[in-house]
Amino acid sequence: MLTPEGDFDARSRAALATPALGRAVRGTVDRLRNLRAIAEADADLTRQRRAAATEARTRAIDKLPELLERFTRNCEARGGVVHRAPDAASATAIATSLLRKSGARRVVKGKSMVTEEIELNAALEGAGIEVTETDLGEWIIQLAGEKPSHIILPAIHKTRHDIRALFEKEGGTPLDASTTTLCAHARRRLRERFLAADAGISGANFAVAETGSIALFTNEGNGRLVTSLPRLHLVFLGMERLVENFADLAAMAEVLPRAATGQDLTSYFSIITGPRHRGELDGPEALHVIILDNGRSRLLEDVAFRPVLRCIRCAACLNVCPVYAEIGGHAYGGTYPGPIGAVLTPVLRPEEHAARELADASSLCAACSEACPVGIPLDELLILQRARNATLRPKRALRLALRIALSGLMGDKAHGTSRRLRFVAKVLGAGTPQRRALAKVLPMLARSEAVRALPVIPPQSFRELWKALQAGENTRAR
Amino acid sequence: MRVGLFVTCLVDQLRPSTGVAAVKLLRRLGVDVVFPETQGCCGQPALNTGDPELARKAARAQFRAFEDCDWIVTPSGSCTGMMRHHTPELFRDAPEAANAAHLAARTLEVSEFLEQVLRVKALPGRFDARVTWHGSCHGRRVARVGDSAERMLASIAGVQLVPLPRAEDCCGFGGSFAATFPELSAAMGATKCAHVDGTEAELLTGNDTGCLLHMESLFLKTGRKTQVRHWLEIAEEASRERAPC
Numbered sequence: 001m002l003t004p005e006g007d008f009d010a011r012s013r014a015a016l017a018t019p020a021l022g023r024a025v026r027g028t029v030d031r032l033r034n035l036r037a038i039a040e041a042d043a044d045l046t047r048q049r050r051a052a053a054t055e056a057r058t059r060a061i062d063k064l065p066e067l068l069e070r071f072t073r074n075c076e077a078r079g080g081v082v083h084r085a086p087d088a089a090s091a092t093a094i095a096t097s098l099l100r101k102s103g104a105r106r107v108v109k110g111k112s113m114v115t116e117e118i119e120l121n122a123a124l125e126g127a128g129i130e131v132t133e134t135d136l137g138e139w140i141i142q143l144a145g146e147k148p149s150h151i152i153l154p155a156i157h158k159t160r161h162d163i164r165a166l167f168e169k170e171g172g173t174p175l176d177a178s179t180t181t182l183c184a185h186a187r188r189r190l191r192e193r194f195l196a197a198d199a200g201i202s203g204a205n206f207a208v209a210e211t212g213s214i215a216l217f218t219n220e221g222n223g224r225l226v227t228s229l230p231r232l233h234l235v236f237l238g239m240e241r242l243v244e245n246f247a248d249l250a251a252m253a254e255v256l257p258r259a260a261t262g263q264d265l266t267s268y269f270s271i272i273t274g275p276r277h278r279g280e281l282d283g284p285e286a287l288h289v290i291i292l293d294n295g296r297s298r299l300l301e302d303v304a305f306r307p308v309l310r311c312i313r314c315a316a317c318l319n320v321c322p323v324y325a326e327i328g329g330h331a332y333g334g335t336y337p338g339p340i341g342a343v344l345t346p347v348l349r350p351e352e353h354a355a356r357e358l359a360d361a362s363s364l365c366a367a368c369s370e371a372c373p374v375g376i377p378l379d380e381l382l383i384l385q386r387a388r389n390a391t392l393r394p395k396r397a398l399r400l401a402l403r404i405a406l407s408g409l410m411g412d413k414a415h416g417t418s419r420r421l422r423f424v425a426k427v428l429g430a431g432t433p434q435r436r437a438l439a440k441v442l443p444m445l446a447r448s449e450a451v452r453a454l455p456v457i458p459p460q461s462f463r464e465l466w467k468a469l470q471a472g473e474n475t476r477a478r
Numbered sequence: 479m480r481v482g483l484f485v486t487c488l489v490d491q492l493r494p495s496t497g498v499a500a501v502k503l504l505r506r507l508g509v510d511v512v513f514p515e516t517q518g519c520c521g522q523p524a525l526n527t528g529d530p531e532l533a534r535k536a537a538r539a540q541f542r543a544f545e546d547c548d549w550i551v552t553p554s555g556s557c558t559g560m561m562r563h564h565t566p567e568l569f570r571d572a573p574e575a576a577n578a579a580h581l582a583a584r585t586l587e588v589s590e591f592l593e594q595v596l597r598v599k600a601l602p603g604r605f606d607a608r609v610t611w612h613g614s615c616h617g618r619r620v621a622r623v624g625d626s627a628e629r630m631l632a633s634i635a636g637v638q639l640v641p642l643p644r645a646e647d648c649c650g651f652g653g654s655f656a657a658t659f660p661e662l663s664a665a666m667g668a669t670k671c672a673h674v675d676g677t678e679a680e681l682l683t684g685n686d687t688g689c690l691l692h693m694e695s696l697f698l699k700t701g702r703k704t705q706v707r708h709w710l711e712i713a714e715e716a717s718r719e720r721a722p723c
Contacts, residue, residue: 013662016661016665026669322647322648322650322666325666326662326669360659362655363615363648363651363653363655363663363666364526364615364652364653364655365615365647366616367615367647370619383525383526383528386526386527387528387529388528389528390527390529399528402524402532402654403529406518406519406521406523406532407535409519409536410518410519410538410539410540411516411543412516414516418490418491421491422491425491444657444658444660448656448660451660451663451664452664452667452692452698453696454695455492455691455694457491458494461490461491461494462494462497462498463490463515465497466497466513469501469513
């Protein structure tokens with residue numbers, strides 16, 4: 001189920017009713033867009049980098065089964081253990097069982113969207129295991145009992161005052177709302193958790209098939225502590241996040257930080273190959289990689305939607321999306337918000353009506369497709385999903401009305417239809433009693449009238465005016 | 479050279495003055511523009527609401543209506559995008575693929591026609607106003623119209639074109655999107671309104687009647703005085719011959 005309950009329409013209206021949310025989100029995505037514009041200022045270089053990244057990701061997806069096998073072989077040759085989880089339940093079961101077997105009671109986590117997707121924290125807590133998110137934004141969200149509202153900035157919708165309140169409650173001491181104080185508080189509290197942790201859980205930005213390595217791009221340093229301090233390290237990897245070799249990983253390093261945060265490179269770039277080997281001072285005693293399918297195989301078979309598997313979760317599409325900027329991520333209801341969420345959620349959960357309907361959550365402005373560093377045609381996939389949805393659901397009033405109007409507005413019927421349309425439009429024109437009556441039975445019309453002044457219907461259509469224009473008269477249209 | 483005006487549904491029904499302006503401006507520039515009367519919709523609303531079959535039907539009517547035109551000119555970046563990009567996609571591997579390609583190859587947004595075919599460098603006349611420009615997203619990203627309309631507009635004496643911050647952001651219209659999510663559509667428009675306010679322009683213009691009607695409806699609702707007009711109406715008004723004083 002998508003959470004919270006209800007449809008995108010209801011959730012987006014709820015978000016709009018909280019003006020501070022829109023202000024916080026708009027302000028942050030605006031800053032990220034400015035940073036990305038600087039990082040991608042060289043258009044030719046950006047095009048080359050994107051082409052290289054797109055080629056590497058496309059190739060990886062095209063030979064995914066082979067790369068998964070190579071990754072598994074190479075990872076296990078370096079002492080790691082690889083597990084395949086077909087769905088969320090099996091992924092959480094594998095993790096719970098591994099943690100139980102090693103006697104782990106306290107877990108620290110790095111940022112991972114895959115663990116959000118499978119709702120790992122709830123499963124672990126249900127098994128009596130204490131979980132602490134250590135990415136600052138994720139920790140804030142955990143303390144608030146919420147889900148991330150952005151792929152890389154999970155607490156984008158929170159103001160510093162919200163965060164202070166959460167931290168004061170957690171620590172039991174009064175704090176001021178300055179960045180320095182809040183960060184110092186998080187650092188102090190989280191350090192205690194790192195030192196006490198039995199296991200670390202991380203995601204993976206990429207897995208490298210030729211070496212069996214996993215690669216992490218991070219900015220806070222918590223990723224290194226999570227993956228090296230505790231005695232057990234579990235990695236959650238989305239099945240599609242493979243690259244063939246280190247050259248391809250380099251191509252990713254060229255685009256991911258630039259697209260995500262406008263950085264030339266993140267503060268930390270970690271490549272982890274197996275657990276601690278003999279003679280090494282750091283690292284866990286055991287490393288397990290849990291590879292999650294959860295609908296991805298189905299995407300691999302779906303030729304039209306296959307390009308979605310190229311996604312590197314940079315969130316550039318969220319940052320440029322004018323819909324996302326107004327409502328933030330929770331309104332999308334799924335794990336993945338924004339344009340990529342609107343494309344991915346319906347194909348990952350096609351059996352859920354509310355998930356499929358996310359394809360409508362876009363004005364189709366195509367800013368997302370333009371921002372995508374790996375060339376996913378997000379707007380075109382939304383259009384395609386809408387066509388698939390239309391075959392599954394009864395005709396809605398809007399589509400039916402369109403069908404009638406457009407079918408008539410072509411060929412020899414065009415004139416007659418135009419005349420009839422204008423008759424209807426005049427009868428139902430702004431301010432007429434008929435319109436007021438209609439608005440009472442059509443809530444959408446009333447909702448439209450509440451936010452905008454509906455257009456005044458001009459006395460004549462262009463078709464009618466054309467006669468006069470043809471005769472060369474100096475017709476004034478309005 | 480036979481030039482057919484594809485007037486678009488929104489202009490035909492809700493803002494015919496834009497179509498009239500297109501005809502008059504083109505005539506003053508020496509083009510005898512025709513209006514093929516069996517023309518209909520480009521099919522974009524059908525495609526975007528999940529009905530590609532209806533979109534194909536609309537496109538077939540367009541193939542016939544504009545069959546004998548050398549050029550199809552239209553005042554909408556969005557409809558240009560539909561006919562130039564989506565229509566060929568809709569008929570890929572279909573018997574009418576050649577018709578679709580032929581339609582696409584002849585379709586130009588009016589400013590593109592002025593620049594690329596008529597080789598107009600500057601439009602005649604004068605129009606004194608502080609103006610800002612909102613180009614439609616489909617014109618920008620699907621039709622890839624580029625800056626031709628802005629260049630044409632800026633070429634008119636007296637037009638002071640002020641850049642709109644975040645001009646590349648959607649205004650929130652999005653066709654059926656505006657009807658399906660009215661509050662969200664208006665919220666996106668409100669962000670756009672605030673950017674327009676910042677330019678202190680007295681007039682907002684653009685190349686898509688959908689965006690412009692949407693913005694106008696929000697200006698009116700919020701009591702703003704900013705005028706909204708299609709750029710062709712500005713260009714036409716500027717080109718009117720004035721009586722010598």
